């Protein structure tokens with residue numbers, strides 16, 4: 356049927372370009388329902404209101420912190436208030452790291468700039484510097500190969516990774532992907548080369564004074580060294596000095612600290628299916644955030660969209676055949692403790708997980724969805740997305756789900772991700788700028804409507820969405 360449809364459409368677009376593509380008849384039957392869902396989202400949507408409550412109760416929600424605990428309680432209450440069913444906290448163990456009080460990077464040389472402070476944020480997981488900090492000369496590299504070629508030249512130095520995100524890429528997500536390795540593994544590689552600290556250019560295409568934090572990893576058997584992200588303007592300043600042939604010496608002070616893993620929770624609520632309640636469609640985001648800004652786009656807003664998606668359906672009296680399960684994961688940013696716990700604790704019902712969509716790319720205006728669905732399921736998802744025509748979110752691109760739903764792929768669960776516009780996301784990602792004033796109420800509600808519509812149709816279709824073959 357799908358092949359015929361594709362062939363028909365190809366022919367139709369050849370002879371009658373003015374005719375728009377139509378989804379398969381069963382899916383076409385949902386057109387008015389989707390319209391109703393979007394109208395409810397745009398007129399009565401509560402995602403923005405929910406987010407304003409969340410960021411007031413818990414602006415900083417780093418795993419293991421009091422803010423994260425407050426967010427868990429807030430989310431539980433929000434689900435109960437919206438009438439979600441089987442609302443519960445599911446335990447998980449999470450990373451516990453604290454930034455501490457002192458976080459400073461000052462120029463020591465060249466002497467004419469001595470004392471100048473450059474904006475930094477320690478990377479999550481970093482160790483502290485010695486008590487009064489460390490002073491060392493800076494060596495700049497663009498990548499790990501360049502660092503290797505330096506040989507002994509990095510010994511005793513602060514290794515400065517300054518490869519910018521590739522601004523020529525039209526989506527900023529692959530640009531981030533192409534640069535973030537410096538942040539994640541920079542300290543490891545710098546230490547291997549004999550460096551005493553790793554400094555990383557912030558992951559943003561914007562030139563400003565806001566540093567962007569994020570996760571990093573040490574490696575077994577390689578000495579841990581402190582690591583921080585410097586603002587892009589700070590990075591440019593250091594780089595310009597080095598290019599002029601100056602010797603740049605910096606004084607780095609960090610007093611961050613790691614603690615034993617801490618107990619926490621994923622927050623789960625359902626809208627139980629009317630015919631096949633044992634079959635599950637997961638929608639969710641991650642409730643934790645970094646300890647700067649308010650995590651409004653990453654990932655508070657998207658969490659609120661997924662609770663809101665169920666409120667919309669409930670308000671419209673739309674109970675799908677299968678169960679919708681909202682999962683707000685804990686610890687996505689620096690450990691994935693929540694994602695691992697969810698997968699392990701629900702292994703027995705993974706074969707009943709039909710689809711799992713995560714919203715973790717911001718709450719900007721919709722551009723579609725991504726999914727790892729095989730050809731048959733992808734054709735169905737693309738048919739559904741045709742019903743979103745005019746929203747900007749009518750595409751389903753090949754791609755993955757978010758980090759939290761990724762473990763489910765090993766069980767053949769089709770995963771997906773809500774894909775908003777990416778142009779502004781890295782202006783604020785993991786920085787002080789990720790606050791609620793960066794959220795457009797109209798855009799966040801439209802996104803909630805699309806997520807609601809997608810999961811509703813998937814959960815309501817007569818045939819279950821085909822699974823993926825589990826990877827070898």
Ligand SMILES: [Zn+2]
Nearest residue numbers: 641653654715
């Ligand atoms: Zn996130």
